[in-house]
Amino acid sequence: MRGAKSAKWVAIAAVVALGATACGGGGDDNSSGGGSKGNGVVSVEIGEPQNSLVPSNTYETEGGQVINALFTGLTKLDADNKVVNAMAESIESKDNKVWTIKLKSGYTFHNGEKVTAQSFADAWNYGANQTNAQQTNPLFSHIAGYADLNPGEGKKPTTDKLSGLKVVDDSTLQVTLSGAFSAFPSQLSFTAFVPLPKAFFKDPKAFGEAPIGNGPFKMSGTFKHNQEIDTVKYDKYPDASKIEVKGVDFKIYSNPDTAYKDLVAGNLDSLLTIPTSGLPTYHKDLNGRYIDEADSAVGYIGFPIKYNKAFQNADLRKAISMSIDRKTISSKIFLGARTPADDYISPIIDGYRKGACGEACTYNPTKAKELYKQSGGLPGNTLEIGYNADGGHKEWVEAVSNEIQQALGIKVTAKPFEQFQTILNDLDAKKYQGAFRMAWSMDYPDMEDYLRPVFSKEAIANGSNYSGYTNETFEQLLVQGDQAPTHEEAIKKYQAADDVLLKDLPYIPVYFYTMNAGFSDKIKSMKVAGHQILWDTVKLS
Numbered sequence: 001m002r003g004a005k006s007a008k009w010v011a012i013a014a015v016v017a018l019g020a021t022a023c024g025g026g027g028d029d030n031s032s033g034g035g036s037k038g039n040g041v042v043s044v045e046i047g048e049p050q051n052s053l054v055p056s057n058t059y060e061t062e063g064g065q066v067i068n069a070l071f072t073g074l075t076k077l078d079a080d081n082k083v084v085n086a087m088a089e090s091i092e093s094k095d096n097k098v099w100t101i102k103l104k105s106g107y108t109f110h111n112g113e114k115v116t117a118q119s120f121a122d123a124w125n126y127g128a129n130q131t132n133a134q135q136t137n138p139l140f141s142h143i144a145g146y147a148d149l150n151p152g153e154g155k156k157p158t159t160d161k162l163s164g165l166k167v168v169d170d171s172t173l174q175v176t177l178s179g180a181f182s183a184f185p186s187q188l189s190f191t192a193f194v195p196l197p198k199a200f201f202k203d204p205k206a207f208g209e210a211p212i213g214n215g216p217f218k219m220s221g222t223f224k225h226n227q228e229i230d231t232v233k234y235d236k237y238p239d240a241s242k243i244e245v246k247g248v249d250f251k252i253y254s255n256p257d258t259a260y261k262d263l264v265a266g267n268l269d270s271l272l273t274i275p276t277s278g279l280p281t282y283h284k285d286l287n288g289r290y291i292d293e294a295d296s297a298v299g300y301i302g303f304p305i306k307y308n309k310a311f312q313n314a315d316l317r318k319a320i321s322m323s324i325d326r327k328t329i330s331s332k333i334f335l336g337a338r339t340p341a342d343d344y345i346s347p348i349i350d351g352y353r354k355g356a357c358g359e360a361c362t363y364n365p366t367k368a369k370e371l372y373k374q375s376g377g378l379p380g381n382t383l384e385i386g387y388n389a390d391g392g393h394k395e396w397v398e399a400v401s402n403e404i405q406q407a408l409g410i411k412v413t414a415k416p417f418e419q420f421q422t423i424l425n426d427l428d429a430k431k432y433q434g435a436f437r438m439a440w441s442m443d444y445p446d447m448e449d450y451l452r453p454v455f456s457k458e459a460i461a462n463g464s465n466y467s468g469y470t471n472e473t474f475e476q477l478l479v480q481g482d483q484a485p486t487h488e489e490a491i492k493k494y495q496a497a498d499d500v501l502l503k504d505l506p507y508i509p510v511y512f513y514t515m516n517a518g519f520s521d522k523i524k525s526m527k528v529a530g531h532q533i534l535w536d537t538v539k540l541s
Helices: 061-070 117-128 198-202 204-209 256-265 282-286 314-322 326-333 365-375 394-408 420-428 472-482 487-504
Strands: 041-046 075-077 083-085 088-092 098-103 165-169 172-176 217-219 228-233 247-252 290-302 338-340 382-388 411-417 435-440 507-519 523-525
Touching: 041 061, 041 256, 061 217, 061 228, 061 247, 083 088, 098 117, 117 165, 117 172, 117 198, 198 204, 256 282, 256 507, 282 290, 282 507, 314 365, 314 394, 314 487, 314 507, 326 338, 326 394, 326 507, 365 394, 382 394, 382 420, 394 411, 411 420, 472 487
Parallel strands: 041 247, 382 411, 382 435
Antiparallel strands: 075 083, 088 098, 098 172, 165 172, 217 228, 228 247, 290 435, 290 507, 338 507
């Protein structure tokens, strides 16, 4: 979702790219515009989601924020980033391959339809089917029968159901995986695995503009593109009494600086990423109303290796990486709100290794220039780095561009795209072939989630592998990690896969995110996990 954000990144993905300038927002009597207290409605900044609001087609933080409010899955993250049961009463397995899931009672969709095991099975079958071209399709690859639903380009599936899903009764779902996968309950915390009502399958396109979920909030009207997405509390939600907020207005911004000004002025209630313009003063501006915590996201510079031969030399990519002074970027541009990245794995995840990237992530302009020349360099000695202008990335991408230019003696240009969805769409369509700013935030807290959804072969068509990167050794190590009998043994295999990436450098890790969020005086306190607001923790003033 998460991830950065991602996750399509951050969150959770996610890709982290929470951008903002009020292109709309507010609009009716329930709006929290103006910072009005007392009505229980709060406003949250997001950028324009890449797609309509279909859970299995949402793989970035913008849409993920909304899906998280509208739907409840089987598991979720708590305030400590630990996976706990949500709609699942229990999730059990004797071999990490066959899982029996029991559902809690009392959950209904916002149209009154009962949520059953079939609601989950139908949703997962849809998400896993290549015919439907859902962004999160690779996340279903562990379930038996996935290969039958994904025979490959130019071929049609001979079935529309995953053989690994068995609906035992309304409250029991049995899931058989293609192999042991100990992180399966953790994976279920991602929004791609939420249930869907029957109405979705009648008209998926219309559903995406006004989703019918089973979560704590329901839609109020339809998705107003580039303006806002309004929701109200669903009173029949089982845990409704634990939620003080009466509604959430997701205000869509295209300039994060404008969002920050709105936050300080009381015209916005929550901003999950303080832009660089606000970093020098946000502690003072917000008078204690901020959150500074470790985050799961990693920021990158990526290369379309498969689609642009100019980037296919690993030494060239290493030279560019060694041209970046990560410490200066973190301390001068982000004022300590980022830390230098030295791995593809976030430090908050089991399996992270300090300094794993080694020389490739260490600033050394002299050696970088030598390596650049040895690699044959770039055509015309020019490099372009694309980034989304709605996410507060201008300053650091331009700073990195200048560093590379000075170190390598080439011309480097930072190219802005108006919205995150714009550059994602161009990357999806293989239209943009320059280097690009990207980030990933966990969908679920496991090393595997930083590897397969971003760098695997299957993630090229339906995931976040915008590089087109493939490596058979990497693929084999992923499978070995999946099937390891213990968490500790899985980590060793995933670390070996991580080492393959650190040698090939399809993306350059630049920095680790920290959570620098702010909220208005309408909110007394709140907690965030996986770059998602935990609505049962939000206390109003």
